[in-house]
Amino acid sequence: MDNMERRIDYVVFDMDGLLIDTERVYTEVTNDILGRYGKIMTWDIKAQLMGKPRIESVTHLLSLFPGIDITIDQYLTESQEKQDANWPTVQLLPGVQRLIQHLVKHNVPIVVATASSRRNFVRKSENLKEFFDYFRGNIVCADDVAGKTTGKPDPYIFLHAAGVLGKAVGATEQCTEAEAVERGKGLVFEDAVYGVQAGKRAGMSVVWVPDERLLDVASPSPHVPDETLTSIEHFKPEKWGLPPYDTE
Secondary structure (H helix, E strand, O other): OOHHHOOOOEEEEOOEOOOEOHHHHHHHHHHHHHHOOOOOOOHHHHHHHOOOOHHHHHHHHHHOOOOOOOOHHHHHHHHHHHHHHHHHHOOEOOOHHHHHHHHHHOOOOEEEEOOOOHHHHHHHOHHHHHHHHHHOOOEEOHHHHOOOOOOOOOOHHHHHHHHHOOOOOOOOOOOOHHHHHHHOOEEEEEOOHHHHHHHHHOOOEEEEOOOHHHHOOOOOOOOOOOEEOOOHHHOOHHHHOOOOOOOO
């Protein structure tokens, strides 16, 4: 498929590790706890957790270390406290501010679709309120789709997010021809393998912006992203039928 043939009408953004550098905090906190037991979360393990709802992610993580003496509830409590202390340090990732401002300037509908709870979203965005105001309340959190999805790679959250923007895309992987056309007008930005899979299963185009360490250990196969970038800084809107950046 030639991306030049795709005319993108709306854009869906993951949040953690894509817009903001929260994955750094998750890694530091996880390894701080595991380190007490002489364990470490490697990137091949982290790849299995990214984009998953919190309880599901922690349950899987601890299942990989059956010998350590900590319960899921204890881990959830301790990790939450340590993360909360670190959220005020979170910053935007390179290229993000420019892209979002550009899309807003050209009236391209945008929405966030994150596996974070609403509670955690509020804390993560506390020092970035001005930036997240660009989304005009179009923020889909795990709470908003609870009970309707098992989390990414299930495509539901991206379909729901498109619906928030008023797009008639349906709510299940199966869809009508008209819904398929509308899905094809959407572009998803993701950093996680499961997120890429969810975006492709939603029938949307996907730009994968993984941490370079993730590239070494994981592949979104069998779902291939339409474009892979090392940073959002390198995104060229005109490749997707979007207005080009102003020349500087």
